[in-house]
Amino acid sequence: MSMIVMSDPRVAAIPVRECGEPLVDVRTGPVPLLVDDRRSDPDGAFANLRERVRDQLVAAQDRLPGGLRLLVVEGYRPLELQTQYFERYTRRLRSEHPRWTGQQVRDAASRYVSPPEIAPHSAGAAVDLTLVDADGRELDMGTAMNATPEDSDGACFADATNIPAAAKANRAVLTTALTDAGLQPYPFEWWHFSLGDRYWALMQGRPAALYGPTTRPGN
Ligand SMILES: C[C@@H](N)C(=O)N[C@H](C)C(=O)O
Numbered sequence: 277m278s279m280i281v282m283s284d285p286r287v288a289a290i291p292v293r294e295c296g297e298p299l300v301d302v303r304t305g306p307v308p309l310l311v312d313d314r315r316s317d318p319d320g321a322f323a324n325l326r327e328r329v330r331d332q333l334v335a336a337q338d339r340l341p342g343g344l345r346l347l348v349v350e351g352y353r354p355l356e357l358q359t360q361y362f363e364r365y366t367r368r369l370r371s372e373h374p375r376w377t378g379q380q381v382r383d384a385a386s387r388y389v390s391p392p393e394i395a396p397h398s399a400g401a402a403v404d405l406t407l408v409d410a411d412g413r414e415l416d417m418g419t420a421m422n423a424t425p426e427d428s429d430g431a432c433f434a435d436a437t438n439i440p441a442a443a444k445a446n447r448a449v450l451t452t453a454l455t456d457a458g459l460q461p462y463p464f465e466w467w468h469f470s471l472g473d474r475y476w477a478l479m480q481g482r483p484a485a486l487y488g489p490t491t492r493p494g495n
C-alpha cells in the first residue's frame with residue numbers, strides 16, 4: 277500500500293467539486309449501522325456521513341462473511357474538533373521531539389490526524405470503524421482504534437507485521453469489504469476509510485474530490 281500522508285502536497289492539490297450531497301445519520305435509514313458512543317457528541321454529529329458513503333458502507337457490510345457487522349465509531353467531525361485534534365497531537369510531537377523542524381512535526385502529525393484544511397472527516401467522507409461478530413463483540417484488530425504510531429510501535433499501520441496472525445486476517449476482512457465497495461484505506465490507520473474526499477481522489481486517480489468541508493444544517 278502506498279504510504280502517502282494527509283499533508284502530502286499532492287493531496288492538497290486535488291480540486292474539490294462539491295456535489296452538495298447531504299449528511300445522513302447512519303443510525304437511521306433503510307439499513308441502520310451499528311454505532312458506539314466512544315466519540316459521541318450531544319448533537320450526534322459523529323454518526324453522520326455523506327449519503328453515498330453510508331450507502332457504500334451498507335454494501336460493504338452485506339459482503340462480510342459469517343454474520344460479521346461493521347461498528348462505526350466516528351464519521352463526521354466538525355472543523356473546530358479536527359483543529360483541536362491536530363493541534364493537540366502536534367503539541368505532543370513537538371514536546372517529544374524538540375529538535376524536529378516544523379515540517380517534520382507536521383508530516384509526523386499528519387500520519388495520525390489530518391491537517392484541518394484537508395480533513396476528510398470534516399467533509400463527511402471518512403469513517404473510523406471496526407468489525408463485530410454476530411454477538412456484537414469486537415474482533416481483535418491488533419491495536420485499539422486510535423492507537424498512535426508512537427504508542428503502538430507502528431502496529432496501527434494497516435500493513436503492520438507486529439500483530440497476531442488473527443488480527444492481520446481480521447484487518448484483511450475489513451479492508452477487502454470496504455475497498456470492494458469503493459472506499460479508500462489509509463495506510464497509517466487500519467480503522468480509517470474514506471470515499472469522495474481529496475485523499476480518495478488522489479489514490480483512486482480521480483480528477484477531483486466530490487466532497488469538501490461541510491456543516492450540518494442548523495450549525
Ligand atoms: C485521529 C484519527 N481517528 C483520524 O481520524 N485520523 C485521520 C487521518 C484524520 O484525521 O482524518
Ligand SMILES: [Zn+2]
Binds near residue numbers: 397404
Ligand atoms: Zn479517521
